[in-house]
Amino acid sequence: MYRILHTADWHLGKMLGDFSREEEHAAFLDFLLETIRTNDINALLIAGDIFDSANPPQSAVAMYYNFLSQLQRIRECQVIVIAGNHDSPSHIDAPKQLLKHLNTHVVGHLPENIEELLIALPNQENPQVIVAAVPFLRDRDLRTGQSGQSSADIQAVMTQSIADCYRRTVNAVITDKNVPIIAMGHLTVAGSSASDSEREIHIGGLGALTADRFPSEFCYVALGHLHRPQRCGKQDHIRYSGSPIPLSFSEATDKKELVLLEIDATGELKRISIPITPSRQLLVIESSSNEIESILAELAKNPSPNPLPLWVEINIINPTPGENIAAKISSLTEKTHYKVIRIVAKKTSPLPSLSTDLMIEHQQIDELLSRPSDIFDMRVAQELGISVEQQISLKQTFARLLTIHQGE
Numbered sequence: 001m002y003r004i005l006h007t008a009d010w011h012l013g014k015m016l017g018d019f020s021r022e023e024e025h026a027a028f029l030d031f032l033l034e035t036i037r038t039n040d041i042n043a044l045l046i047a048g049d050i051f052d053s054a055n056p057p058q059s060a061v062a063m064y065y066n067f068l069s070q071l072q073r074i075r076e077c078q079v080i081v082i083a084g085n086h087d088s089p090s091h092i093d094a095p096k097q098l099l100k101h102l103n104t105h106v107v108g109h110l111p112e113n114i115e116e117l118l119i120a121l122p123n124q125e126n127p128q129v130i131v132a133a134v135p136f137l138r139d140r141d142l143r144t145g146q147s148g149q150s151s152a153d154i155q156a157v158m159t160q161s162i163a164d165c166y167r168r169t170v171n172a173v174i175t176d177k178n179v180p181i182i183a184m185g186h187l188t189v190a191g192s193s194a195s196d197s198e199r200e201i202h203i204g205g206l207g208a209l210t211a212d213r214f215p216s217e218f219c220y221v222a223l224g225h226l227h228r229p230q231r232c233g234k235q236d237h238i239r240y241s242g243s244p245i246p247l248s249f250s251e252a253t254d255k256k257e258l259v260l261l262e263i264d265a266t267g268e269l270k271r272i273s274i275p276i277t278p279s280r281q282l283l284v285i286e287s288s289s290n291e292i293e294s295i296l297a298e299l300a301k302n303p304s305p306n307p308l309p310l311w312v313e314i315n316i317i318n319p320t321p322g323e324n325i326a327a328k329i330s331s332l333t334e335k336t337h338y339k340v341i342r343i344v345a346k347k348t349s350p351l352p353s354l355s356t357d358l359m360i361e362h363q364q365i366d367e368l369l370s371r372p373s374d375i376f377d378m379r380v381a382q383e384l385g386i387s388v389e390q391q392i393s394l395k396q397t398f399a400r401l402l403t404i405h406q407g408e
């Protein structure tokens, strides 16, 4: 039996507002090492976005290398890493020769020779599985953009080039044995469900592939980019493992997982989902400003079952204009076990302050529109959780912008 784990979208170095995710990442990596040890994992596939940015903080880079070296002390597990859209391909590729000594294969750029994307596991002599490790493909990798093309043309050429790339990897496989082929990729597969924390993959949403464009020779497609674990196009073998920790509050209710693939001697593949034990829960509360006090009091009574303190986002529905809700919440939550990370004003009607709060008559709107600074000031007054200094700075920036605009 050959056992593979599929994960992606670690986003090491990621912040949530002003708060570091380092403790959660460290807890996940401990969980991953333990899972690899107890399940006798032979190979780990990391499908892109190891880091949150092309220039990650040193602490995130240290975490990555420490993990790879710790893993080899636990057992001889091969690792394949592809670059995602957040990663710098050169940064991922730079330690390529060094990482070979840690059983780790990295693919940052698309190589000239497509065969270099094929990695035989555990080795070339006696392969149990062949992995086509395709990194995130940039327009310059595919050389598709021509001047004078419409965006629909560019999109069609781009998706065709991505599909061709996968086709070419399959064609490059040379083996007389019936060895299963697994693909890796970091891209949007059309019809999948996204959360807030994924940046647009190709400018203008270009390059989304449909699940049926992957060659049928792949017995599994290990995807990264979307943070919610899911299959694609109703095909169970084409999957996003999802991110191991909720990267934004929109992922607060996601059940995070690792995907375990077991390949038996006949090349048959079995897939098992391994739930990730969360180290910290994220919670979204929706409330009116009247009810928030009792909701927070209730929350304070129930300690979080997770090792790290609960983080909360509060959405205040139709806040009372002029009320300093941020100060109120901060005084209510001073000594609680949880932390309020973000306060957001949510309106159920699009322009309540224009129509009701300020009692503006229809004929006054034209007059108001001639005073954009006043509209901006009203908008700023509705924004919760920002200081007076920030309000002044925003208004000054808007005034500068207005001057530039009117100067044109």
Ligand SMILES: [Mn+2]
Binding pocket: 049, 084, 085, 086, 186, 198, 199, 224, 225, 226
């Ligand atoms: Mn991504």
